[in-house]
Amino acid sequence: MTVILLRHGVSTSNTARTLAGRAPGVELTERGTEQAAAVADRLATLPIEHIASSPLLRCQRTVAPLADKLGLEPDCDERLIEVDYGDWTGRPIAELLTEPLWQVVQRHASGAVFPGGEGLAQMQQRAVGAVRDIERSLSERAGRDVLWLACAHGDVIKSILADALGLHLDGFQRIAVEPASISVVRYTRHGPAVWKFNDTGADLSALAAAAPTSSTPGGEVPGAASADNGNARHRDSP
Template structure:
C-alpha cells in the first residue's frame, strides 16, 4: 500500500507568519490555490483510489481540484488535523521564539507539549494510527496494493515521515515539508519505505534563499507548523535563531 502525503498549499497564515494551528477560516492564498491546481495536474493521471484529508479549510481547498478530477469524494479524518498548539495558536512566530518551550520543540520534540494543547508525541501516534488504519482498510477492500492520498499539515507529515524512516521523533525537525509538497511512503508487511520526500516538482526556487553562492542566508531552521524558516515559497519565516 502506498500513500501520497500531501501538505496543503500556502495559506494566509503562512504569509502572515503566524501559527495557524486549528484556527477557523484559514484559507489558501492565491499562490496556494495555484499550487492546488498544479498538484491536481501532477497527480490526476495516477491510479489513486482514495483521498483522506484533514477537515481544516486549507487542506480541503488543496485537495478539492484533485478530488474533482478523479471523481473521488475526499474523506475527512480528524486524526490528520493540525497540531493543537493551544495557547500558541494564532501568535506571531517572531514572538514564539522567545518562549522557553521553543528550544524543546526544536531539540526534544518528543517532550514538547503545547500549553492548553497537545504534545507532539500524541500527534505522531494519532497520525500514524490513522494512516496505518486506512492502509489496512483499503487493502481489505481492494485485495491488492492501493495508491491513496492523505492531505494534512507540515508537522503531521514530518511526524509520519520520522516514523517511516525509523528515526526518533526528536529528529523530526530535520525533515523539510514545504507547502503543496508530496512525500510518498510505501508500507510493506515488514517495513515502510520512503519513495519521495518534499517533492514540489521542478520549482527549486526555495534553494536560492539558503544558498551561500547567491548571497542567501540560512534562517532559523524548522519552526512549529512545519515551516522551514525561509521565505522563498511563501512559508512562514523568522529571522531569529531558536537557539538565541
C-alpha cells in the first residue's frame, strides 16, 4: 500500500507566525489556496482511490480541489488532527521560543507534553495508528495495492515519516515538511520505505505505478528515489 502525505497549504497562522494548533477558523492564505489548486493539478492524474484528512479547516480547504477532480469524498479522521498544543495554542512563535519546553520539543520530543494538551509521543502513536488502520482497511476491501492520500499537519506528518524511517521521535525535527509538500511512504511486507519527502514540485508520473493490481516485487517502484528538500519557511508547529 502507498500513502501520499500532504501537508496543508500556507495558512493565516503561518504568515502571522503563531502556533495554530487546533484553533478554529484558521484559513488558507491566497498563496495557500494557489498551492491547493497546484497540488490538485499535480495529483489528479494518479490513481488515488481514497482521501483521508484532518478535520481542521486548513486541511479541508487543501484537499477540496483534488477531491473535486477525482470525484472522491474526503474522509475526516480525527486521528490526523493537529497536535493539541494546549495552553500554547494561538501564541506567537517568537514568544514560545523563550519557553524552556521549546528546547525539549526540539531535542527530546518523545518527552515533550504541552501544558493542557497532549504529548508528541501520544500524537505519533495516534497518527501512525491511523495510517496503518486505513492501510489495512483499504487492503482488505480492495484485495490489492491501493494508492491513497492523507492530508495533515507538519508535526503529524513528520512523526509518520520518522516512524517509517526507523528514526526515533527525538530526531523528528530533522525532517522538513513545508506547506503543500508531499511525502510518499510505501508499506510492504518487509516494512515501510520512504520514496519522497518534502516534495514541492518534482514530476510524480512514476507514482502511477504505485497502485498495480499485484505487488511489485520487493516493493520497488521505478523513479521513486528522488526527493526535493526545501527549507521550512512557513511553520505552524514547534
